[in-house]
Amino acid sequence: MNAAAWPTGLAASWDLRQGEREILLSCLGCIALGFVLVLGSEHAAGRQLTASAVLPLLFYGVGLVGLHLALVLLRFRGDQVLTAVVACLAGFGLLAQYRMGAFAGTLGADDPELYLIPAGFAALLFTAVAGANGRYRWLAKGLWLWAGVSLVLLVVLLVTGTRFRGAVYALGFTTPTEVLKVTVILGLAAYLEQHARALARWHPRFPLLPPLRALWPLLAFWGLLTGLLALQRDLGMIVILSVTLLVVLVRATGRVGYLGYGLLAAAGSGALLLTFFAHGQRRVEAWLDPFQDPTGDGWQILQGLSGMYAGGLWGEGFGNGSPEYTPIARSDFIYAVIGEELGFLGCVLVALFFLILVQRGIMIAGQARTDFGRLLAAGLTTVLAVQTLLNLGGVTKAIPLTGITLPFISHGGASLLTTFTAVGLLLAISDGPPGAARRPTRTVKRAPAADATPPTPAPAPRPADRPARPRRRPAEAKTP
Template sequence: MNSALKLEKRVLKLIYLLCILLFTSLALLKKPFDTKALIMGVILCIIVGFSHYLIRRFYPDGDKFMLIFSSILAVVGIAVLYRIDPDFAIKQLIWSILGIVSYIAIVVAMPDLKSFAKYKKIYMIATLVFMPMALIYGLIFNVETYGAMNWVFIGPFGFQPSEFGKIALVLYLAASLMTYENKNVIKDDFKQLIEPAIIVMFSLICMVLQTDLGSTLIFFGISVTMLYIATSKKKYVFTCLGLSAIGAVAAYKVFGHVQRRVMIWLDPWKYASDEGYQIVQGLYAIASGGLFGVGLGNGYPDLIFARESDFIFAVICEEFGMIFAIGVMIIYFLLFYRGIRIAFLTNDRFSQLAAVGFSTMIACQTLVIVGGIFTVIPLTGITLPLISYGGSSMLTMFFALGILQKISEEY
């Protein structure tokens, strides 16, 4: 048995141990003993073990830690959601299973990713459809969710089109920028970059009009990173940063929602009883948790607004402590590292850019939401990848990870 497989099995055993400890503790919180929690923990162990076995057994050439790290985050998320509301956890478990199934299906059914580079127009059309979808829906039906028009509802079901738009945008930029050639002439560069620049600007404008600040930051981070990797020119990065600064000031002047977010960010304590209540309660929860946490079931997540989605990291900090929360951030970093490693190892330009885009997507989304909770940046209201409650986010994240896994099989 090689050392890599030994390490994988060792990490898997730790996941099983973490899963059983978490859900046994959850089962003991209720009187009488909550067998449903223990059953959920066993189901998660089986899903994690079986999915790893399938990837390792039938596709031994690719990255094996991508699925392991994402499984750790999903287990933590479902456990915390069960603590908040068992119904959330059950639904999240279903979404996680569907996500893992899609992850494996991509690896099994999809041919080499490089063969998908020719579908640039399809990715562009998908981007142009998904980006304004929530805005159009919100304007027609006059629907806002916490000040933003970023949801579309079909009957009792709702989804965020921007989550699927992220996937389409990354694939479009990868297909568009893969043909870039350094001409050392501004006019020639302009011709190569004008189309992707227009698509990115259209996407960002749609997000700003929807007052979806989180998605705006994520799309911008993805686009600038992929542009730099494709061109290796810092002047384009600084130009984008300058234009974004102008756009941010303009958005601040035009949209009252943006002004309120910045106002609360600058002094959340001044508005602690009103608009700053969510941030302040989150900071109280983080502070009360300290280094080691108050213990699972001993916190007060009910005092935190959007505890199952935007502020689930604050719940983790309170009940598990800052050391555990830092461990979660390390897992995100390792997930990002594995994705960037895949980009460095592949020789195909389209696959490389797609890997960079999806890895950046994970990193940006994590940093934006955690930065908002700790008031490093204004709160943006997005989900913590693989942990927060949400079907759209879970499916798109596993889809992106599945593509990364597929790319890793090709080098």
């Protein structure tokens, strides 16, 4: 890669990404401020501060700068707000995890926790750049691969995993099922791109009858998937993926009827859950009236709420709360820790960042040039939005607890890397069409794509890969 080969391009790229740079710099400043406060509370608590205490911030900062420089160098044209928001959320996560003792003890450069966020940035960068310039559409070819990988992963996990607190974990307490949030959505988007036209063709005489012939492979796959997930008692994942299925299905076909059947299925499975699973019943009871059994089923939610109440409007301050009284505070209940130490205001800020994340996703889905890109972006955004809402709603007792993590902020490597990868895909989709005319405001000359990204050699897109133009709209698809 010779920078001298396209000097104008680099300068233009540097200018183009100025907005992202500004936000990232203020983000770095904000996180550094928080870091100073966390360090201060650690020192006040009597812990010895060594030079290595600054390592997490250093790794985060280097990762941030590296991410931005790489995006500029590779002349990435994708969304800039998305990277900034993700960096902020990851920063909050870093502060929260540092505060919860993630880097406690003698911290060395060999601590794997240190590399988690930089690795996330790397995954994001790799996915974004590899899929940029329309190359992400190659992923649509792997329909059966995505479906197969998802199911095989679940089966292998069921056979080899260990049960803990009802859920199934793989070796080293990792949760490989997190990967489903990307692979299943990839497969779903690929299938719907192929069959959207058929799925939109409901019975002409019985308008309530969906096209079963096109639907049955999807239903069969979904039955297997949810069945396997139910065996693992991963209720949260079932909800996330099923809501996403419905959203993407309606988005692809424009048929709201699917939503109606989805709601029916949700009501049915909800009733089934309440009748046959004591586990689910107890959760709903603990949700409706935690004071029934305050020291048992209601303990976790009430301790979280107590912490938040103690935090008040402004919070206790970094490191000054006592989140250790809330069970599983580091992963599922990290939002309660934020409420305790940063107060209601901190919670509003975090919620706003997630809201912007979702807004970018919806916008990217709306602007994508291919059906696959539209559906994939919509699916990934729905996954992020539903996961965030399920976690926030569960911790605040607005809905029953489902035991899922908060993206970017909760503890958990698999969850973090998957979320970064998903955002990387969103960025790739936002990069724009292959070989299409540049937006008129830009004067950047583009180098051949093969030079820019070595990992996936992308040949010049064949006409067959291109989506039909003008864009196939759902409304048109109904009346072929």
